[in-house]
Amino acid sequence: MGNKPIRILVAEWVPSLNKGELAILIGMLKTFKALGKVEVSIFSFYPSIDRRRYPENIRIIDVGRDLYIGNGDSLMKASRLVKAKAFLFSAVQHFIFALAVKTFGKNVLRVMNKPIWKQYYRSDVIIICHDQVSCVGGFVLFLSPLYITLLAKLLRKPIVIYANGTHNFGRKIWKILATFVLNSTDLITVRDEESFSYLKKFVWNKTRIHLTGDPAILLPSVDSRKVREIMLREGVNEDEGLLVGVAMSYEVLSSAFRGYMNPDAAYRKAVRQIAKVLDRLVESFQASIVFVPHCIEPYHRRDDRIVAREIYSAMKNKHKVHIITNEYSPEELKGLIGQLDIFISSRIHSV
Structure with a gap:
C-alpha cells in the first residue's frame, strides 16, 4: 500500500472504565504496529468517557448517535423491549447500507453520511469479537457479529475475530449461527488453548484459526x-x-x-x-x-x-x-x- 496507512475498524466497544478491557485495546494497538502505518477507528457508547482514556491516536465513533439508538446510559438502563427495538433498528440500518452500497457505490455516503458508515466503507479490515465477546451475541448490540460479518462480506472487506476467548456457545441454534460467523471471517485468533480447541470444531478451514495470546499481556507498566x-x-x-x-x-x-x-x-x-x-x-x-x-x-x-x-x-x-x-x-x-x-x-x- 506504499505510504497509505492501513485503516482498521474495531467494530465493537471496548469500555475504558474496565481497565482489563482497556489493557486489551492498548495491546491490540501494539500488535497493529507490525503492519506499519495504521489508522484505527473504534465504536463507543460513551465517547465522552472513552475519549479521555483511549490512546490519543484512535478515532472514536459514537455508535449510539450514528445509529439513532440513544446514548450508553439510555441503552444500559433501558427495558428489554427498548433494547430489542434498538438492536433491530441497528441491524436494519446495516442491511440497508449494504444493499445501498451494492447498488449506488460510494454515492450512498451522500445520504448515509454518519462517521460509522464512512468508516465501514473506507476501512481495509474490520475487527470483531475481542476478549469474551460472543461470536453470535456480540456486546451491547445483540447479534452484531452476524450482521457486521454479512456487511463485511458484501463490502468485500476482510473481517477478523481478534484474540477471542469463547468456551461454549450453548444451544444448537447459537452453534449454527456461530458456524456461519466463524466460517465467514478471514482470520480468527484465539487467546487460550481451551477456546482454541473449542472453536476449531466449528471452523472448516483450520488454517484460518490460530492460537496466539491475550493482547493485554503486551501492556507496559509504569516505573x-x-x-x-x-x-x-x-x-x-x-x-x-x-x-x-x-x-x-x-x-x-x-x-x-x-x-x-x-x-x-x-x-x-x-x-x-x-x-x-x-x-x-x-x-x-x-x-x-x-x-x-x-x-x-x-x-x-x-x-x-x-x-x-x-x-x-x-x-x-x-x-x-x-x-x-x-x-x-x-x-x-x-x-x-x-x-x-x-x-x-x-x-x-x-x-
Missing part, C-alpha cells in the same frame, strides 16, 4: 517511582507485612454457588465467605488487605469499589484494610499489583 507515589497516596506501606491484593466482581460472585437461584443471595453469601478468608489471612499471617478496583463501570453493578466496600463491611479486621477508590490507568494498576505479595481476583486481566 517504580510512579508506583511508590501511588502507594504513598493510597496509604499502602511495603513494610506492613504480607500485602494481599483483592479485586472482586459482582458478576462472578453472584454466580459462585450453583444451588442459588437468586443471584443477590449467592452474592451476599460469597461476600461473607471472602470476608472470612481475608480475616483469616490477617489473623494468621498479619496480612494487610488492599482492594484494587479493576473495573469502575457505573452500570449493571460492575464497579469493583462497591464490592470492596461490602466485603470490608463483613470483615472483622477492618484496621488492616485499604480500599483504593481512585481511578488509575491499566499501566499504573499493573505496576501497583506487581508490588503486592499475593493477588486474589475474579477478573482475568488483573492477574
Whole structure:
C-alpha cells in the first residue's frame, strides 16, 4: 500500500472504565504496529468517557448517535423491549447500507453520511469479537457479529475475530449461527488453548484459526517511582507485612454457588465467605488487605469499589484494610499489583 496507512475498524466497544478491557485495546494497538502505518477507528457508547482514556491516536465513533439508538446510559438502563427495538433498528440500518452500497457505490455516503458508515466503507479490515465477546451475541448490540460479518462480506472487506476467548456457545441454534460467523471471517485468533480447541470444531478451514495470546499481556507498566507515589497516596506501606491484593466482581460472585437461584443471595453469601478468608489471612499471617478496583463501570453493578466496600463491611479486621477508590490507568494498576505479595481476583486481566 506504499505510504497509505492501513485503516482498521474495531467494530465493537471496548469500555475504558474496565481497565482489563482497556489493557486489551492498548495491546491490540501494539500488535497493529507490525503492519506499519495504521489508522484505527473504534465504536463507543460513551465517547465522552472513552475519549479521555483511549490512546490519543484512535478515532472514536459514537455508535449510539450514528445509529439513532440513544446514548450508553439510555441503552444500559433501558427495558428489554427498548433494547430489542434498538438492536433491530441497528441491524436494519446495516442491511440497508449494504444493499445501498451494492447498488449506488460510494454515492450512498451522500445520504448515509454518519462517521460509522464512512468508516465501514473506507476501512481495509474490520475487527470483531475481542476478549469474551460472543461470536453470535456480540456486546451491547445483540447479534452484531452476524450482521457486521454479512456487511463485511458484501463490502468485500476482510473481517477478523481478534484474540477471542469463547468456551461454549450453548444451544444448537447459537452453534449454527456461530458456524456461519466463524466460517465467514478471514482470520480468527484465539487467546487460550481451551477456546482454541473449542472453536476449531466449528471452523472448516483450520488454517484460518490460530492460537496466539491475550493482547493485554503486551501492556507496559509504569516505573517504580510512579508506583511508590501511588502507594504513598493510597496509604499502602511495603513494610506492613504480607500485602494481599483483592479485586472482586459482582458478576462472578453472584454466580459462585450453583444451588442459588437468586443471584443477590449467592452474592451476599460469597461476600461473607471472602470476608472470612481475608480475616483469616490477617489473623494468621498479619496480612494487610488492599482492594484494587479493576473495573469502575457505573452500570449493571460492575464497579469493583462497591464490592470492596461490602466485603470490608463483613470483615472483622477492618484496621488492616485499604480500599483504593481512585481511578488509575491499566499501566499504573499493573505496576501497583506487581508490588503486592499475593493477588486474589475474579477478573482475568488483573492477574
